Amino acid sequence: MLDTTDKKLLTLLQTDAKKTNKELSNILGLSVTAVYERIRKLERNGVIDRYVALVNRDKVRKGFSVFCHIKLAQHSRDYIRVFEAKVTKLKEVLECYHVSGDYDYILKIVVDDMDTYREFMINKLTTIEHIGSTHSVFTIGEVKNTTIVEV
Amino acid sequence: MLDTTDKKLLTLLQTDAKKTNKELSNILGLSVTAVYERIRKLERNGVIDRYVALVNRDKVRKGFSVFCHIKLAQHSRDYIRVFEAKVTKLKEVLECYHVSGDYDYILKIVVDDMDTYREFMINKLTTIEHIGSTHSVFTIGEVKNTTIVEV
DNA sequence: GCTGAAAATACGGCGAC
DNA sequence: GTCGCCGTATTTTCAGC
Numbered sequence: 001m002l003d004t005t006d007k008k009l010l011t012l013l014q015t016d017a018k019k020t021n022k023e024l025s026n027i028l029g030l031s032v033t034a035v036y037e038r039i040r041k042l043e044r045n046g047v048i049d050r051y052v053a054l055v056n057r058d059k060v061r062k063g064f065s066v067f068c069h070i071k072l073a074q075h076s077r078d079y080i081r082v083f084e085a086k087v088t089k090l091k092e093v094l095e096c097y098h099v100s101g102d103y104d105y106i107l108k109i110v111v112d113d114m115d116t117y118r119e120f121m122i123n124k125l126t127t128i129e130h131i132g133s134t135h136s137v138f139t140i141g142e143v144k145n146t147t148i149v150e151v
Numbered sequence: 152m153l154d155t156t157d158k159k160l161l162t163l164l165q166t167d168a169k170k171t172n173k174e175l176s177n178i179l180g181l182s183v184t185a186v187y188e189r190i191r192k193l194e195r196n197g198v199i200d201r202y203v204a205l206v207n208r209d210k211v212r213k214g215f216s217v218f219c220h221i222k223l224a225q226h227s228r229d230y231i232r233v234f235e236a237k238v239t240k241l242k243e244v245l246e247c248y249h250v251s252g253d254y255d256y257i258l259k260i261v262v263d264d265m266d267t268y269r270e271f272m273i274n275k276l277t278t279i280e281h282i283g284s285t286h287s288v289f290t291i292g293e294v295k296n297t298t299i300v301e302v
Numbered sequence: 303g304c305t306g307a308a309a310a311t312a313c314g315g316c317g318a319c
Numbered sequence: 320g321t322c323g324c325c326g327t328a329t330t331t332t333c334a335g336c
Contacts, residue, residue: 053164098292141249
């Protein structure tokens with residue numbers, strides 16, 4: 001379904017979505033039209049989901065990242081549904097995964113600093129029903145952070 | 152440094168970077184040029200780091216996400232430097248954070264499936280020197296995944 | 303911050319390979 | 320599926336105020 005050119009194109013667009021079709025055509029050795037058609041197809045097929053701006057978190061005082069492990073009190077379908085719906089609404093929670101192991105969910109939380117994290121925990125996260133326990137892991141350094149999946 | 156308009160603009164661009172300045176100007180109640188100038192400034196100041204295409208991982212068979220906790224064998228400066236340099240090079244590792252707690256690093260790894268994860272662990276990750284131990288947490292569902300930080 | 307105009311690019315159709 | 324060329328429409332970009 002995706003040939004080598006498509007894969008290269010995807011990596012390029014995941015690296016820099018502002019590249020013009022002309023620049024891409026030079027890199028890939030294709031015509032502008034061919035690049036245009038391929039991108040259209042990748043967008044139509046849903047392979048490219050969307051285009052976004054990435055913000056430098058340190059520049060907007062959002063440099064405090066925390067991973068929070070959560071156990072639910074019970075694992076009924078309703079408890080899961082309610083928890084997932086409410087946690088999704090929290091803007092501080094950038095990512096939430098249902099996982100297997102010692103706990104049920106991993107949340108990636110981004111806030112200003114430790115004080116705002118404390119506020120977030122008390123006034124937002126732990127007000128969600130059915131949470132059994134939480135465990136916070138604080139990041140002290142970002143070694144790598146990319147959105148590029150190489151296919 | 153950032154006024155309310157800038158913040159709205161950042162949220163809009165983090166949601167959809169393909170919006171034209173004209174569309175943005177309508178939403179924000181500004182002229183096209185004012186929007187242009189504000190975006191230029193956000194880019195120059197480094198608040199906007201870059202623009203990227205986001206790929207639907209399920210469409211490219213990269214739906215298998217794993218969090219891997221890593222302890223180093225020792226915590227000398229050289230060990231840390233070597234580990235971080237090598238782990239950054241691995242394309243399967245999308246994110247790597249230095250953390251405080253029971254382990255030293257959290258890695259977010261995205262691969263095809265369990266088989267490729269096994270291959271990755273054997274042939275790539277665990278060939279890095281100075282790793283003391285690893286612990287993998289497998290995701291069984293993605294509840295939320297956004298890149299938007301609301302400032 | 304605005305208006306207006308120039309330059310660059312995207313877009314869609316065409317026939318041909 | 321790709322290419323090159325054609326337009327036109329849209330968008331970006333940057334004067335000058």
